[in-house]
Amino acid sequence: SDSGSGDSGEVYTVATEPTFPPFDTTDEDGNIVGFDMDLMNAIAEDQGFSVEFVSYNFDGLIPALQSGNADIVAAGMWASDERKAEVDFSETYFDSGVVLAVADDNNTINSVDDLTSDMKVAYQVGTSSMDVAQQLEEEGKIAEAVGFDKVNDAVQAVNTGAVDALLNDKPVTLEYMNQQPDIIKIVGENVTTESYGIAVQKGNTELLDKINAGLKNVQEDGTFDELLEKWGLA
Ligand code: GLN
Structure with a gap:
């Protein structure tokens, strides 16, 4: 796992599935990298916490939150109504399908x-x-x-x-x-319409509020757009 860039406060474990470039992937040395990781690092820095990334199969991500093995899921995950019954999502950050x-x-x-x-x-x-x-x-x-x-x-x-x-x-x-x-x-055309959100354990409003505040700040200060450019998503 990799250490994030925040320099004080809590260390949160961020779970992802790293065969989903450019959102979630690995570099030559096997480090978990991608748009989602840069976004989480930027949010963490803005909000004064740290993150470390861990890898799961996609169907293990929500269970990892529910068991408390992970604090956050950042994995190009559709904030769908079905999943909202199981976990809480941030404001959405990317439209996909x-x-x-x-x-x-x-x-x-x-x-x-x-x-x-x-x-x-x-x-x-x-x-x-x-x-x-x-x-x-x-x-x-x-x-x-x-x-x-x-x-x-x-x-x-x-x-x-x-x-x-x-x-x-x-x-x-x-x-x-x-x-x-x-x-x-x-x-052909898109067969679903979805928007990605960052997930936390159901009821963890303290962490979710920090993520939403950080997301808003990095969107407003231009960091978010720079990251879209960096990862070819602009
Ligand atoms: N966006 C799709 C979903 O949420 C796939 C996500 C992924 O494979 N990382 O189901």
Whole structure:
């Protein structure tokens, strides 16, 4: 885990899932880095606390908050109504949505409507893409929704032909396309509309108030926009 930049006060553990670039990823040395980490460090500095980052599978993030193993989740997580029953979210900080991607040389699938009942579609376990993929399977529109813990493994499954398509958040799929050109491409329109929030344990208003105050300050002083630029999200 990495130490944050605050120089006094509490040290909060921030959980993330680091195969979600540019929001949550690792550098060459294996340190957890990304837009979400820079944002948390900026909020921590503004509010006089410190953060350290720990890695979980995506479906382990909310349980980590609930058990008290983590204080904060910063993981490109949709602040959905379903999740609001389990955890509390900050004000949202980024608008996103799930898109379909296929192999770069696939010319038959141009949208979700082109998926057929013999096809397999990859998703990351515990995400909004899982809900979309499992719904398609239940409706018989695809043969199988195939879950992966790591988004890079799901991208690789499209590349090898183990699956026909991938459902994943658009800015992250774009970043994989950027890092590994000519492997996958996005087809069709967004299939969900979502906004990311920072999560804390239900009822932890003391911490949530600090996060919201810090988020507002870093948005107003230009830090937030600089970080969007830095991570190619502007
Ligand atoms: N935004 C999606 C969700 O919240 C996926 C997040 C992720 O994989 N980090 O379900």
